[in-house]
Amino acid sequence: MTGENNKKQRIEELLLAFVACGSFTNKAENEIIAFFSQWTQENEYFRQHRQHWGFYPLQDDPLQRQVAWCLVKGQGDKTVILLHHHDIVDTLEYGEDAPWALKPQELSLLYAKKYSGFPDEVVADIKENSWLFGRGVADMKAGAAIQMELIEEYSRKSDFSGNLLLLSVPDEENLSAGMNSAIYLLKELQRQYNLDYKMLLNCEPHTRQDFVCPTIYRGSIGKIMPLFYIRGETCHVSQIYDGYSASSIMSELIRRIELNPEFIEHDGSTTSPPPAVLLARDLKPVYDVSIPQSAWFLLNILPLQATPLEILNKLKLLSQEALAQILQDNNSSYQQYCNIAHIPYVAKTWSENVLLFEELYKTAIANSPEIFKAAYSTLLAQLTKQYHDNQISIHHCSRQLIELCLQYADLTTPVVVIALTPPFYPSVHNNMLDAATYQYTETLIAELCNFSQNQNKQQLAIQDYFSGISDLSYAGFYHSSANIDCLQSNMPAWKTIYSLALELIKELALPILNIGPWGKDCHTRYERVYKDDLFSKTPSLLQWVVEYLLKNK
Numbered sequence: 001m002t003g004e005n006n007k008k009q010r011i012e013e014l015l016l017a018f019v020a021c022g023s024f025t026n027k028a029e030n031e032i033i034a035f036f037s038q039w040t041q042e043n044e045y046f047r048q049h050r051q052h053w054g055f056y057p058l059q060d061d062p063l064q065r066q067v068a069w070c071l072v073k074g075q076g077d078k079t080v081i082l083l084h085h086h087d088i089v090d091t092l093e094y095g096e097d098a099p100w101a102l103k104p105q106e107l108s109l110l111y112a113k114k115y116s117g118f119p120d121e122v123v124a125d126i127k128e129n130s131w132l133f134g135r136g137v138a139d140m141k142a143g144a145a146i147q148m149e150l151i152e153e154y155s156r157k158s159d160f161s162g163n164l165l166l167l168s169v170p171d172e173e174n175l176s177a178g179m180n181s182a183i184y185l186l187k188e189l190q191r192q193y194n195l196d197y198k199m200l201l202n203c204e205p206h207t208r209q210d211f212v213c214p215t216i217y218r219g220s221i222g223k224i225m226p227l228f229y230i231r232g233e234t235c236h237v238s239q240i241y242d243g244y245s246a247s248s249i250m251s252e253l254i255r256r257i258e259l260n261p262e263f264i265e266h267d268g269s270t271t272s273p274p275p276a277v278l279l280a281r282d283l284k285p286v287y288d289v290s291i292p293q294s295a296w297f298l299l300n301i302l303p304l305q306a307t308p309l310e311i312l313n314k315l316k317l318l319s320q321e322a323l324a325q326i327l328q329d330n331n332s333s334y335q336q337y338c339n340i341a342h343i344p345y346v347a348k349t350w351s352e353n354v355l356l357f358e359e360l361y362k363t364a365i366a367n368s369p370e371i372f373k374a375a376y377s378t379l380l381a382q383l384t385k386q387y388h389d390n391q392i393s394i395h396h397c398s399r400q401l402i403e404l405c406l407q408y409a410d411l412t413t414p415v416v417v418i419a420l421t422p423p424f425y426p427s428v429h430n431n432m433l434d435a436a437t438y439q440y441t442e443t444l445i446a447e448l449c450n451f452s453q454n455q456n457k458q459q460l461a462i463q464d465y466f467s468g469i470s471d472l473s474y475a476g477f478y479h480s481s482a483n484i485d486c487l488q489s490n491m492p493a494w495k496t497i498y499s500l501a502l503e504l505i506k507e508l509a510l511p512i513l514n515i516g517p518w519g520k521d522c523h524t525r526y527e528r529v530y531k532d533d534l535f536s537k538t539p540s541l542l543q544w545v546v547e548y549l550l551k552n553k
Contacts, residue, residue, distance in 0.1 A: 008535040015145035025087040029170040032086045036068040045155035056185040062388035068168040072154045078162040079195040084144040085172030088136035093525040104134035131528040138519025138529040143203025162550030175423045179471035198549045200475045200510045205519025213461040217514035220472035221465045222303045222427030229402045229417040234293035241334045244414045246295035252322045265304040268464035307479045319354045351412040357419035358489040364408035372408040401492035420490045422498040425473035432478040475510040
């Protein structure tokens with residue numbers, strides 16, 4: 001059997017075993033422990049170097065999940081980090097085919113016999129027989145298997161320059177708690193083994209605009225999630241002008257912010273999407289004939305270069321404009337009502353309070369310093385327990401903390417509060433690094449393109465940002481310390497339920513690339529990975545990059 005066939009067979013063996021272990025997000029992620037332990041113990045190098053692999057527990061994690069890691073030591077301190085996540089989404093989408101979702105070979109054969117009603121593109125891929133179907137095969141255990149096979153290759157080398165470090169993290173599909181803890185692990189391993197990290201290589205599946213051009217990413221889009229809480233003034237519907245509907249204010253806020261092109265950014269080959277609302281509702285527990293007093297919504301923003309401070313300031317300005325417009329519209333309607341009813345019109349006057357959470361919190365402390373702090377600590381402890389017991393979402397925790405602050409702030413209504421809620425992903429790109437390092441990464445990419453053209457007969461498509469959100473975001477934080485303060489002071493659950501080692505991330509500042517196989521329809525029953533990438537093209541690209549990084553200055 002040729003070396004190429006050996007590599008293909010080994011990648012396939014690793015992928016099938018890895019997919020079979022499940023490791024569903026928040027349910028079975030610890031199944032990685034048995035899988036990873038068996039894999040390392042079957043390897044002669046790791047049997048002889050037990051100190052070079054292990055598990056790193058997530059900080060304050062009620063599920064007791066762990067980061068799996070292993071290090072192949074060569075000569076010198078130059079180190080390349082290979083990163084993947086091992087958690088996958090559930091298999092509910094598969095319906096009656098769920099028993100085969102973790103058996104890619106069986107599922108692919110099953111789909112070849114029963115594709116009636118499948119989307120046309122899926123049917124075409126099934127007939128082509130160039131794709132492997134199954135949960136997690138693309139996102140992202142195919143890339144993981146490629147990385148693991150490369151680790152095995154390096155573990156058999158008697159002498160080589162540099163080091164190869166593999167990180168397998170949980171929780172990427174949720175809050176990225178795995179990568180957040182892995183930052184501390186990276187610092188510990190760096191100190192223990194005197195490692196000089198040259199680059200962080202992720203293996204998320206790529207998408208293609210051109211069938212023949214694989215995509216490499218040199219950045220990853222950010223994510224920030226503002227929470228808007230609206231407190232209006234309730235009243236009976238027959239006296240509607242005596243109140244202000246929180247739902248009406250929320251609607252105007254959403255109208256002005258969602259899809260607002262002011263938030264669209266363009267950088268290189270990437271254009272970020274405008275803001276999108278992920279959840280919106282009033283807080284009336286039951287039906288009655290009063291207007292809603294409170295409402296809230298979650299907003300998703302995916303920045304490229306914009307900072308948290310810039311985003312929050314823009315949202316506050318838009319909220320002030322929206323609230324002023326609502327008050328004006330209400331008075332306009334009331335004036336017409338008075339004309340129709342033949343009664344005197346006297347304009348209604350209301351306050352226009354728009355506050356960031358940091359401002360609300362300080363107002364509550366100023367009004368009742370000791371009593372408020374005690375109440376806040378008590379509620380935070382209760383919510384933390386409920387969250388860890390899976391009784392409440394992290395976003396509902398944030399909302400309840402805002403409500404408590406409003407009780408003590410003694411503000412006139414209507415009020416709009418803007419807070420931040422987890423998760424937060426910094427936007428990262430190699431152009432944020434110092435000029436010399438950025439030029440080095442650009443030279444690498446240019447030479448990688450030449451290799452792909454000559455060796456694989458493929459032109460690479462170089463994209464500036466991976467837009468699917470990834471753990472690469474935690475390779476660096478390139479904004480000012482004021483932005484760190486902004487994030488911390490405007491997240492109600494910061495440090496107790498959610499935190500980020502932003503100072504460490506800022507210090508890390510790693511060059512990045514995403515080199516993964518072609519995948520389609522992730523998180524659906526049609527998830528699949530392109531076999532030629534899985535077994536041939538992507539492994540050759542990854543190996544070339546690792547060799548380049550370890551050999552070149």
